[in-house]
Amino acid sequence: MKKIKSNCPNARIPYGTWGSSYFPAWQSSALAEVNIGQFAGESMAEIMSQRKVRVSQLDYLIIGSTIPWHWKFWNATVVASCMGNRIPGYHIEQACATGLQAIVLGASQVQIGASKAVGVLTFDRTSDSPVGVFPERRSYRRTEVISDVWDNFGFDPSTEKAMLTSAGNVARKYKIDRKEIDELTAYRYEQYFNGIDSGFIQKVAVPLEVLSVQGKPLGKIVSDEGVRKISYESLRAMRDLDTCVTSGTQTHAADGMATLLVTSPEKVKDFSSRPEVQIEFIAKTEVRVHASTMPEAPAIAVQKLLNEIGMSMDDFTVVKDHNPFAVNDAVFSKVMNYDWKKMNNNGSPLVWGHPQGPTLTRVCIEAFEEAVELGGGYVLVFGCAAGDVGIASVFKVY
């Protein structure tokens, strides 16, 4: 394995101290009815308990979410209380990059010596989007009302375009063939269901039971509800919403949470069931590409990052991304000259859904788990975010 200098040599992600809820599609589960911040805090306690981690050992909590939730003002403290440990922390938000950015910030928190053991907890509920009422004295309506999830998807105020339009723009720019997109999507589904069949997904996602206010069972979150097998033929039959974008070749809104820990190297043994495994953060970069071309941003970010740290795609054992549109992966493949079949083993957000905040956290967890299964190596995780942003990060598993 190449020796690449880490930007956070004093931070580690202890193996196995992670997990996520399943990501049921929006409006399809009990998660549509809960305070997602509370759910995330309580679920983290449960997940860590299953991983034999005492949450009282944590000294800091970084939470990430993108959709306003009740009592969000109280930030990480209220979620920490729901988890059962009154520790400080803060909230970060960077649209769909949140799940990766939170991990990077966790590593930074440990690297600068501010904390020894940081919980990273990302979550969102896209169901029943909250509605904001904003006095806008200069708008002709004087008061603007925004449904947080759908109105933002449909309109980037910087470009006046919808997100979906950006996918069509990029497909046209890179002359992507619809047939390739359908093949790619069918393959991604196959990868996910292989991950289910092999038990891989079950290592990451933890079944949880949600209670009603009366303390009675409200529902069980035991699968990525709404995901069903889809054939190449049925993908072919779907109508275009924009170039190379159909309802089948884009992700769907979901609800859920994901969590992992970042600690100092000395603390790994206190948390991990396999302390001999080291997972180290190496580097990260971000780019912002031309207006309304979001799906190409991740490829550009990866290109930039590899140049900066002197790595090539051949150096990676695991490559995984947040791919809200199948176009993302096709463009990445073209830009980086990398076979899209080699990436996103065991599943990706295109298939298992997109609850925004926790999406890239789950991508990272799945990537680490896969790298450990493969005996270690470099892991590349990347994705796009609202505002035509691309984010990419490299981790080393050894």
Added chain:
Amino acid sequence: MKKQLRQSTLENLGLGTVIDIFKNGKLPVSLDEMVDKVFGKKGKRGAMVISGANGIVGAGKVMQFASRLLAYEIPIIALDLPGSPDGLSKQFKGLAKSFGIDESNKIMSSIIRMNYDGKSLPKQLKAYNPAFLLEAIPEHLELKKSHYNLFKKEYPNIHIWSVTSGFPSKELGVGIAHPAFPHEINKIFEIVEEKPSTQTQLLWTMGLIPMQVSDDWSFVLDVFFCGLLQASLQFCDQNNMPYWKADKYIRKIIGPNPFRAHDVIGAKGSNFLTWSCLHHLAKEYGHLFEPDKQLADRKESGQNWYPANHFRPLVNRSLNKDAEKQLNTIVYGALFQMTSIMLKEKRADLTTMNAIGELCAQFTKGMLAVIRKKGKKEVLETIKDYHKIYPNAAKTKWFPEVFDDLKNDDWQQLYVNAEIDGENGIITISRESYNSDVNDELNRAIDWLIKNKIKKVILTGDFHFSTQMVGADTTEFYPAITDTKEGERIALTWSKTARRLHDDFKISVGYIHGKRCMGGMLELMMHCHYLIANENLTIAMPEITLPVVPGMEGCHWVIRKTKDKDREKMFKLLLGGKQIKANEGLGWLVDFTGNTEKCLQKAWEILNKGEKALSMRKIDTKALKSVTFKEISKSIQINPEAAEVIARCIHESCSTDLEKAIHVQAKISADFMVSKWCRKGKIGVEFDKVEQN
């Protein structure tokens, strides 16, 4: 010749043995006598002062003493600082519920509220001639000491008790009467004094339950109560278990909900008291008691343990086998180690220590009964496993040798005692509800009496811990709710024990005193050849209201002893579930009623003179032919499905001979226990609450 299986707890109060009560035909002391001794003769009576009267403890005790001493016109002075929140008025609603509005108004009229500045006593207090001070001011040692000096200076002969929950008497310089929560109704007081005082005996005559404990930091109740919270916090920490859910699991294995209990008492005060108790114990004994960080935080904030309403639990939690084992290891390991220290220090006799866990800390089974059942090997292994999780706890000295003698009578007879005087024996039960421990101990007591050639026996309460006989401990039925074999086993085992009262003695007299006797306890007592009861005592067979089918032969035993014309009354008792006064049962259920003295004397007379004292109603062992009750069963409104089964049980158990009837009743009772009707009833719902995740 006088002999005891173990020492009676009454003797700790200087009140002699139970058999002496029967022999003397009266209680050892009376309320009239003790009031005179403590407060002076009528017309010259001094006052009772309760300081800190607006606090939770003070207000509760003001109500308790005022209601019980009302007839004696003793001024109850409720003393507190001006501006302290009114704790007394809050109690009035509960008082009115218990006594009715008119009686409550009278009780309140005997309470005189006074304010003081904490530095000097009000001048008008002198007019009431304070004779007895019960101090319930905040838990600050120096504050308490100066408070006593204030009183002693003005009233040198005043008797002072502190209700402190932690400071030893040797630190305070006064006696201690530490009451159990809830203070307005709980009768228990842990008493610390060199020898039983008249004040302690006064409590006993008032129907309260004083228990003698030793003078150590924190008393038995608080070691159990605070120790359990400490262990529960350790379990929560190990498993990230939320407190509300931990409560559920702890309730299942031990009985109480430690976190809920703190919230109900008032988290601000109770968190501080628990922390304070553990803090002082840790200083005295070491790490085992070191207050958990969460408790240290919450004693400052006073924050509740249960989540606020807007954060009602959202994610359910369950225990896997490893976590369940860990729960048992931590909770029992800590409590066993703490108990070993208390046993070594002889903080109380074993019966008392065990009863404090049940009566004050809400343990389903007293800690000593649990230890006895587990046996020394398992107890020591549990403590060692606990130390593997909490190595620091091992640094606190503990005493494995105290578990060496689990076979001794003191350990074996925690609930049931036996005494002998000449040819007469007595069996006393100190537990208000019947369970398997009582059943085993009752058998051992009977064996002991038989071994000592005793043929005449009285079965009764212990005149101390047991102030009523409420029936079977329904938690014992939980295994029977899903398994008919268990139900049949319990019914048969208990019935066979009850039959020994009839079969193994020439004369057996069941004497019921106190408030009430119901259900399984009544079935037990009715097996005696004679049943004697205080005239105003309540009797009931409330099984139908739960519903369950009586399993200890209640459906046929009395009927076999009753004339045809009176049987209908027993059917009504069984099928209606209503309470009657003992007087109403005279002749068909009860053989003699009267006031306490008359009953005591009659019981002793029967023992000595047999049928010359009172004729015995014999049991008909053959199949009864004329048992009809169809009209009655049709008129029953509550739980008609259960009524039908109870009616069938009466019919079938009476329609066979005595030998077979025991099996008939056990089977019908067990079959009903697994039915949906039982599951939907009180016991079934409780079972589901406790047992299901």
